[in-house]
Amino acid sequence: MEPPLTLDEPGRMLMGMIVRPLRVYVSPVFRRIGLMLLAAVVTLASPALPAGGQDAPATPEVAVTDRVAPVWDGTYRRIRVPILMYHYVSPLPENADEYRRELTISPDTFRAHLEYLFFEGFTPISLYDLDEALLTGRELPAKPVVLTFDDGYIDHYTHVFPLLKQYGFTGTFFIITGRVDARDPNYVSWEQVGEMAAAGMDMEPHTKNHVSLQGRDYDFLVYEMLGSIESIKAHTGRQPHLFSYPVGQYDADTLAVARTLPIWRAVTTANGRYHTTDNRLEMPRVRITGGMSAPALASVLRGD
Numbered sequence: 673m674e675p676p677l678t679l680d681e682p683g684r685m686l687m688g689m690i691v692r693p694l695r696v697y698v699s700p701v702f703r704r705i706g707l708m709l710l711a712a713v714v715t716l717a718s719p720a721l722p723a724g725g726q727d728a729p730a731t732p733e734v735a736v737t738d739r740v741a742p743v744w745d746g747t748y749r750r751i752r753v754p755i756l757m758y759h760y761v762s763p764l765p766e767n768a769d770e771y772r773r774e775l776t777i778s779p780d781t782f783r784a785h786l787e788y789l790f791f792e793g794f795t796p797i798s799l800y801d802l803d804e805a806l807l808t809g810r811e812l813p814a815k816p817v818v819l820t821f822d823d824g825y826i827d828h829y830t831h832v833f834p835l836l837k838q839y840g841f842t843g844t845f846f847i848i849t850g851r852v853d854a855r856d857p858n859y860v861s862w863e864q865v866g867e868m869a870a871a872g873m874d875m876e877p878h879t880k881n882h883v884s885l886q887g888r889d890y891d892f893l894v895y896e897m898l899g900s901i902e903s904i905k906a907h908t909g910r911q912p913h914l915f916s917y918p919v920g921q922y923d924a925d926t927l928a929v930a931r932t933l934p935i936w937r938a939v940t941t942a943n944g945r946y947h948t949t950d951n952r953l954e955m956p957r958v959r960i961t962g963g964m965s966a967p968a969l970a971s972v973l974r975g976d
């Protein structure tokens with residue numbers, strides 16, 4: 673399924689230059705129409721760039737590529753960047769229990785979140801950008817925010833991915849690779865993972881079976897953690913260096929194994945907005961709870 677419009681990098685920059693300064697003068701009623709028209713013009717005016725999408729290979733046949741690890745310059749840093757943690761972005765099923773309600777926002781609400789971030793001048797960055805900023809001092813854009821999506825639900829492909837592309841945003845998706853291997857229809861497929869990676873999304877591991885990593889032995893931890901890392905690598909053609917602990921549970925043994933793996937940064941479910949040079953494997957996030965409106969998002973973005 674193709675989204676109504678897609679922005680490539682030059683298009684995204686132009687959109688930022690044209691739309692953001694104008695945002696205070698645009699009536700909310702015409703915002704979306706104006707946004708779509710501008711994006712269409714910008715897309716037409718931009719040179720054609722390979723942007724993944726339908727032409728992206730499902731299983732890359734190229735050799736695995738790797739990022740260059742940032743080298744710490746010796747300066748300790750502390751940076752405030754909210755890492756938003758989303759789960760389901762889909763209409764709530766009729767039989768939804770308390771747990772599902774707490775983890776779900778509707779596609780319309782998600783669109784309102786993106787619209788809020790866009791018009792308020794927030795810039796979604798990747799955790800790789802944040803890692804580099806913390807280690808080398810590389811400057812981040814104004815009002816940085818990280819969008820993360822846990823578990824690899826199918827709605828991350830059907831709802832989240834098209835909307836992110838529409839706004840020229842990137843997101844980080846933590847995939848339960850065992851669900852993908854099992855071809856569970858409630859989760860994304862490897863073909864979709866490959867397509868999202870080719871379109872610039874960070875597709876990252878969230879273990880094979882989504883079980884707690886507390887109180888586990890070495891073999892179990894390596895199987896769940898390295899196993900999911902290797903699967904992502906095989907299906908995206910890119911070595912992943914991020915990780916998310918299932919249900920936020922881990923202990924000293926988990927961290928010890930994580931240090932031996934090619935994990936540069938790992939996120940938890942603890943609440944917080946500040947990150948440091950040395951919180952590599954324990955980065956707090958900001959939980960997006962069931963039905964959280966755009967004004968509620970604004971308030972959690974402001975908080976400490």
Ligand SMILES: [Zn+2]
Nearest residue numbers: 822823918919
């Ligand atoms: Zn999870």
